[in-house]
Amino acid sequence: MIFSKYNITSGIRDSENYFIVNLLSGNADILTPEDAEKIRAAREGKDIIDNEFKNDLIDKGYLINQAEESKEYRRKYLDFLDSRDKDEIQIFFVTNYSCNFACHYCYQDQYDHPSNKLSREVVDAFFDYVNKEFAARKKYITIFGGEPLLNTPVQKDIIGYIIQKSNEAGLSLCFVTNGYFLEEYIPLLKKGDIREIQVTLDGTESVHNNRRFLKGGGGTFEKIVKGIDKSLEKGININLRMVVDKKNIDNLADLSRLAMEKGWTASPLFKTQLGRNYELHHCQSSPDKLFDRISLYEKIYEMIKIHPHILDFHKPAYSVSKYLEENGELPGPLFDSCPACKTEWAFDYTGNIYSCTATVGKTDESLGTFYPSVTRKEEIIDNWESRDVTSIAECRDCSVQLACGGGCGSVAKNRTGNICSPDCRPVKELMELGFSQYFRSI
Ligand code: SF4
Ligand code: SF4
Structure with missing residues (x-):
């Protein structure tokens, strides 16, 4: 019996205890310092004298027979591929790249786009492609921009x-x-089957208005808040996204309070996400104001200690920790965390096809066209489709691979030039925070 290479162990933040997680066997435990010491010995290949403890480690798949574990890995990988084939596909459609806002961190400002407008002919071609190409799949469409909900008769007609x-x-x-x-x-929205509307609010009034203002100037907070209120009133699901960096993160507690006072957090129609402002496509004017993934979650963890009501507004995932707390079990092993060309595609009004929202609009990353004729760059599409922790060399021996899933293909490609390269996630460090946040009382 040897120590499983998929065991993830570390100390729990602000605690003397440790955790062990194994996403292949589906087990997680909190360890006393004494048990953690025995685990450390097992990892170093030393025999465990305490038989009861040893048998428990074997039962939970922390100590394994390597050949058996390899078989189990292959079995779960095939299950993963199978279930992904049955997953719903999210199909993004960009109606325009133009926008009425001039947010200072917008990455789309560097794209050059033809000024032609979306026509009914292109919409027809998009639906023909989707209905044919994804005929056997469950799917839904997400309308994206630029800003798709511009208040002009022409735009309202095409959205209709x-x-x-x-x-x-x-x-x-x-x-x-x-x-x-x-x-x-x-x-107009009430005429369709609307699953949710994602709206961005970067903070309370002055913070938001400082970051997300109209082209030519002018605050936007008040009108957005009214739109959220009215949508919830009319039964439309709202997914509120706060894009955060070091300039506005301290406002998270106030925005959480505002959402509670307005009654949003009590509504079953309301959910939130935090988007990390990061350098996806080009250098920000002030990169020192950006968080990396772990420093953002460290900051949120510390803020929640002082302002626990933030958890009513947003519960950070901290890798698998939140899932474990909410479901009482671990999620299945994550062999792939990048949905591009598997359960996500993106299309735009120019007739181009892209892998996902990270590449949409970058014409050199187009994977083909759906209009005026259908073309597909099969070799690059194959490359995207094959990307997972089994095809990225660096991931194969990584102990956190089944929690990380290889990260984002677009970030990886921007860094290395190769889609099938790693975008590492600080899984262990996130779990250190998450076990402390959600299991401190155990
Ligand atoms: S490339 Fe990145 S942004 Fe695009 S689907 Fe993959 S993970 Fe998401
Ligand atoms: S991307 Fe990095 S952290 Fe993630 S599985 Fe691959 S090697 Fe491990």
């Missing part, structure tokens, strides 16, 4: 047409919007 086509195809819709004209769009 997309809603009509989605209804005909029996597909539900999500919208990603800055929320400025949300209220004006509600009557």
